Amino acid sequence: MTSKEKFNNLIGKIVNRFTSLSQDENAGAESEKVVTKGMPELARQLAAEGAVLLKNNGILPLKKGSTVSLFGRTYNDYFYVGYGSGGDVNRPYNINIADGIKNCDSLNLNEGLHSEYMKWIKLHPVSHGYWAHWPLRYEEMPLSDETVIAAKQTSDAAVVTIGRSSGEDRDCDLANGSYYLHDEEIKMLDKITARFDSVIVLLNVGNIIDMSWVKHYGDKIGAVMYVWQGGMESGNAVADLLCGKVSPSGCLSDTIAKGYEDYPSSNNFADKKRNIYEEDIFVGYRYFETFAKDKVLYPFGYGLSYTDFDIDLIKSNADENGFSFTLSVKNTGECSGKKAVQLYISKPCGKLGNASRELVAFKKTKELNPNESEELTLYVDAYQLTSYDDCGATNNANAYVTQAGEYTFFLGENVRDAKKIYSYYQEETALFEQLKQVCAPKFDFTIMKADEIDGKTVLSQKPVAKEKYDLATRILNNLPQEIEQTGDRGIKLGDVKSGKATMDEFIAQLSNDELEALTRGGYKMNNPLGPKGNAGIYGGVLESLREKGIRPIVTTDGPSGIRLVHSSSLLPIGALMACSFNTELVSSIYKIIAKEMKERGSDVLLAPGMNIHRNPLCGRNFEYFSEDPYLSGKMGAACVEGIQSEGGSACPKHFACNNQELCRNTNDSCLSERALREIYLKGFEICINDSKPKNIMTSYNKINGVWCHYNYDTCVTVLRKEWGYEGNVMTDWWMKPSKSIEFPKLKNQAYRVRSGVNLLMPGGERVTNEKPDGTLLATLGKRDGITLGEIQESAKRVLQSVIDIN
Structure with a gap:
């Protein structure tokens, strides 16, 4: 533990004695622990369905009867939720990963290694800090070569849990132990990958973290999965995924870039006074898929499964209100599973400069057995084809317009691998809805813009459209009528x-x-x-x-x-x-x-x-x-x-x-x-x-x-x-x-x-x-x-x- 961590732990203990701003204030309260009927099953299902499998060389699911060595203290001291008002719930119980493995009739826990961790953890208890000084990680148990060798001799696979907290009133750090791996974690992975042939890494996190280390370790790590912070049923859900009782079906809700500096907001974040949203509409995959495909490690919507699926368009239909697509999803693999299908649109770049992809519909299948199919229908409203003109580039200032050009729909498993299924051509730019200017900036700055040059979309800059109306007049013209008091x-x-x-x-x-x-x-x-x-x-x-x-x-x-x-x-x-x-x-x-x-x-x-x-x-x-x-x-x-x-x-x-x-x-x-x-x-x-x-x-x-x-x-x-x-x-x-x-x-x-x-x-x-x-x-x-x-x-x-x- 660093001197800073020791200091924060000490201050936290003092502060928590005199305030009600500690984490787990309610979780530690004296009250009857009530389990609501039906909740454990649904919470367990959701925790499993939201996990995202990023890599799998075939190690997962683990074979029945496998003995698992758990490494990384957060397998026991789990981050079930983030810190702050959104996490301080007096839950009836928590299931960590060790509990989950013990509850699983298909897997065995390496009790010797677990016992060693428990002895060390007892001597090094975690501190939850205090308001806005939440711990970003927990101190790791140092691993000796003897411990790792003994674990390898008595188990079939190593499951390493990397834990991160995040919380209200405090951002994560662009530093080791928060966005990046900590030195202790690197040492742990080095020792484990040097001895084990089968290594699985689980990410018990609330935020995306740097993932460049996956390439560094290469084949030494067989599987990587974001299991996030899964609430009170976390450990059971993780065990279900490890043993194959549940096939992973989660998809990334964020893009994972190669490096932090690749995110379009990276130069305009963490200023204490103001942040210029220079990236404009090009947030996340809208930026990467338009300008920087080569900067992506894992695209938006990405997620692996233990089985395979075919997604085929059956029919499409267009009317004045929008577009509907009927499709078939078939499980072509060898185990049951679910699939989230995603529909994207590519709008014409036009005068406004659109992103190359936008998610416009999605739906998840039921649990499909091998060779089983399901028909789904996705609908896209005509409003979803529009773009907002805040500067009058289309002669329709402060309005949603449907720009002239080709609108192409892409269907598939993620934003990168979706395939073209349909196109619609808009002959002329049309006004969709005239609105009023709102909340426009009052000072000058530049923002990103997409321009189409010789058939290619390129990144450019343009000045932001500034405020051009009198707010006081707008308010006074809309004051409500007085009701006479009786x-x-x-x-x-x-x-x-x-x-x-x-x-x-x-x-x-x-x-x-x-x-x-x-x-x-x-x-x-x-x-x-x-x-x-x-x-x-x-x-x-x-x-x-x-x-x-x-x-x-x-x-x-x-x-x-x-x-x-x-x-x-x-x-x-x-x-x-x-x-x-x-x-x-x-x-x-x-x-x-x-x-x-x-x-x-x-x-x-x-x-x-x-x-x-x-x-x-x-x-x-x-x-x-x-x-x-x-x-x-x-x-x-x-x-x-x-x-x-x-x-x-x-x-x-x-x-x-x-x-x-x-x-x-x-x-x-x-x-x-x-x-x-x-x-x-x-x-x-x-x-x-x-x-x-x-x-x-x-x-x-x-x-x-x-x-x-x-x-x-x-x-x-x-x-x-x-x-x-x-x-x-x-x-x-x-x-x-x-x-x-x-x-x-x-x-x-x-x-x-x-x-x-x-x-x-x-x-x-x-x-x-x-x-x-x-x-x-x-x-x-x-x-x-x-x-x-x-x-x-x-x-x-x-x-x-x-x-x-x-």
Whole structure:
């Protein structure tokens, strides 16, 4: 252990004695360990389906009766989930890889080596650190030649686990032991590969890490698999994969490049003040497949299986609304398995400069036996053919257009190996939807652009399109009407729900103090009006509101399960879910979580996490799905559908552009309007249109200089007016104080409400006397101040959320 690691462990122990910000705070709580019926089976299935096999020389699956030597301490001290609010779940149990092997009737564990590890681990226990100082890895047990030789003599294969953590409020490091292998891990691999003929490496990680070492070791390593952080059933799922009970079927939701410097965001990440999204729409595979195919180790959508499949197009059909493709998937191998089929489109480069590939549809087969086939239908909406013109290059500024040229569809196993199946020719560039400019940059910078020269696509640069409208005028032209206040008339919220009274009639009764209270939560986390460990409550935060039939709505973290003192299921991380390419399975597992929510008193699960994997070092990538917005949107919609199946609410987050944890409360994401719409908002758009979440959460960061919790254009112009969203918009927990640029008399809560953010959570400052800060009502009724109609409009949104949650 390094001196820095020892120091952090010491500080962590001190900090954790005086704060509630330690990891596993709830996981270590005293409560009955409850296992929800049906969850272990689904969690185990999902953990296995999201694992991605990158390399296999035939060593996998292991033969029945094989004895396995486990190396790398994280086979025991497993990373089941990432750190922070999205991972601190009081799960009923954990299954590590050693447990999984012991539970497997086809494999045997080398007990001698395991015993040696256990003795060392007892003397070198792990520390979970403290908030924003999570460990990125655990110290490894030094291996002697004698230990490795003895293991080789008593086992058939070596399974080496490389473990990495990642977490909220801290990014991963571009250093050994985080993105790169640690010296201890290299020594371990050197010793093992020198003695063992059969070596399997498992990556127990939340983020993509450097994979250049796979080529370095060559044939000395027979198989490499990303098993991610698989939740409470991790070890059983890994054992299922090793022994062949389950054939791997996961596909990469991110591109793995040859080196970190090859990622298009690598020069514009980790700045403390602002990051220029110079790569524009060319995120992940959009960049690599267009400009740098030779920089890819493993392409987006890649994943091996123990069996083989043939994918054949049966028929295609086009109409004015889109395109449908019926295809057959046949298992041509010798064992059963599932296959995720992926459909990509190649749009004409045109004046706007498109990427050479975009994912437009996918679907996963059922379990297919050898020689068994399944027919699937994939559909592509005409909207998916469009591109956003933010600069007027097509004479349609601030509009989605279908550019003239050939549109080619590719079907297959991954973005690189997909085969051409269909083409459509657009005669002339056509306007699809005219919109308004939103969130455009206010200063000059350059962005990447694709140009077609002599039939080849080349990388060029162009100046970003800047803001050309007056936001103040836009806001003032859309202020809501005031409802005349009547005082209490005895109308209850239940009367609104039953149709006996209108929402306006109910709102008219409320005093200014009651309206203010509806636009904030109950001030603190672990609110006494909810179950222990809750994230906060909103709605009935005052006794007078509760008397009017407004009950407290309980919010809980997070994407990987319900964060309460009460025991709840721990799910696989979001990145693993996306790699499963199985939306039906994801929805099914969250339907069980919905039942747990109801039983435990949670009304709103602060999930799913939906931000784009712009850079592999972002500490919160484990909670999010993918570098691709379409995959992210469909996975997010599946989560929402499951969460809301029992009447509760999902809350997709973080809206939008939360792509870095360093200085996340102050960092400015500077990007073009096109990149914002096509990449960073697109997943949210798909999720909202498909599944209609009842809540959505803004992010901490700025977008082109404006904090997301003060961003009128994302929260009103786009979210409500363009997408037709009718739910509630809340802040992430706490927010940055600020004055409005457009309306200098408005600050903090008045600025937030005018911006269309309805609810401050958890309701006050981090250190508060539990009273309003006064900024919402300070200018009410004054010239250029907040209007009663705006406050009432926010209260309406919150109250509708209370009604909709049952």
